[in-house]
Amino acid sequence: MSASLKLYTNHRCPWAHRAHITLAELGVPYEEEIIDLDTPRTPEYLAINPRGLVPSLSYNGTVITESAIVAQFLADTYPDRAALAPPTTDPRGPLVRARIAFFVDAWFSKVNGLYNKALNAGGDGGELVVAAIKKEIEPLLEGAAPFFGGSEKLTMAEVLTGPFVLRLRTFLRRGLLPAQLGEALAEQTPNFYKWSDAVIASKSVTGIFNEDAVVTRTLERIAKAKA
Numbered sequence: 001m002s003a004s005l006k007l008y009t010n011h012r013c014p015w016a017h018r019a020h021i022t023l024a025e026l027g028v029p030y031e032e033e034i035i036d037l038d039t040p041r042t043p044e045y046l047a048i049n050p051r052g053l054v055p056s057l058s059y060n061g062t063v064i065t066e067s068a069i070v071a072q073f074l075a076d077t078y079p080d081r082a083a084l085a086p087p088t089t090d091p092r093g094p095l096v097r098a099r100i101a102f103f104v105d106a107w108f109s110k111v112n113g114l115y116n117k118a119l120n121a122g123g124d125g126g127e128l129v130v131a132a133i134k135k136e137i138e139p140l141l142e143g144a145a146p147f148f149g150g151s152e153k154l155t156m157a158e159v160l161t162g163p164f165v166l167r168l169r170t171f172l173r174r175g176l177l178p179a180q181l182g183e184a185l186a187e188q189t190p191n192f193y194k195w196s197d198a199v200i201a202s203k204s205v206t207g208i209f210n211e212d213a214v215v216t217r218t219l220e221r222i223a224k225a226k227a
């Protein structure tokens, strides 16, 4: 009997987006419930996730929260459906998993904060984003073909960073970040740029992404922060 999966989500949320990418790659059926993030969480939802955040996953009635944990749990539960990360029992498993974890850590500890700052400042500080990607990310994508570590298919590296990379590329294209930043990335971080092209061309990554809604919300958020 197949497991019952229910994802509590909001399609605007990049963290919840990680769970959607994982589920799309694995091709497992699931039910979803959209959580309204514009109003206080209901007591029902707080009983599911006391932190009130999305995503939450119910697996046969047991709740799992935190997007990276949800994504890894799904990948570990359905290892035969997609090789997002090799199992630890695979002779190459621990090393590949460590490399993926280092890449994801590099994105979030060295790049993502600078990128958010530049986005909120209309592009000011964009050169710091380029420098951080050049130093921390570019060397790790040397062997991408087109995905992390030479993989032909998405890996956990793309699952966990993809929502953020998709937003970065979208905001460049839609003018929320200056064109010069995009040009600098294409010139100075070719591995990253090529890899990000593959990430944003993936149907699993774009599947639930409502570009207009995300752009509108982001513009509103930036305006509110400025005011």
Ligand SMILES: N[C@@H](CCC(=O)N[C@@H](CS)C(=O)NCC(=O)O)C(=O)O
Binding pocket: 012, 013, 014, 015, 016, 037, 052, 053, 054, 055, 065, 066, 067, 068
């Ligand atoms: N560390 C969490 C972050 C999730 C998160 O921040 N979700 C946001 C939406 S993008 C949320 O639920 N915010 C609701 C709130 O802060 O009230 C994860 O990775 O799952």
